[in-house]
Amino acid sequence: MVFIAAYDIADGRRLKRVAKIMERFGIRIQYSIFRCSLNNDELECMKRCLNRTIDKEEDSIVIIPVAEDDWK
Secondary structure, eight states: EEEEEEOOOHHHHHHHHHHHHHHHEEEEETTTEEEEEOOOHHHHHHHHHHHHSSSTTOEEEEEEOOOOHHHH
């Protein structure tokens, strides 16, 4: 399934770490927006990595599922 992931990270160090994580799972389409084609296991792995990295009180990440046909 295709997902659009976007983030707003308050701290520069965390921002770099989040960007590196996202580059492993998706393709950058804008500075803080990625297109990710993931199966369920990959999606859960990405979420775990991000949750370990961000500060939930200062940062935000949204992951939006997009139907493959709608993306095209």
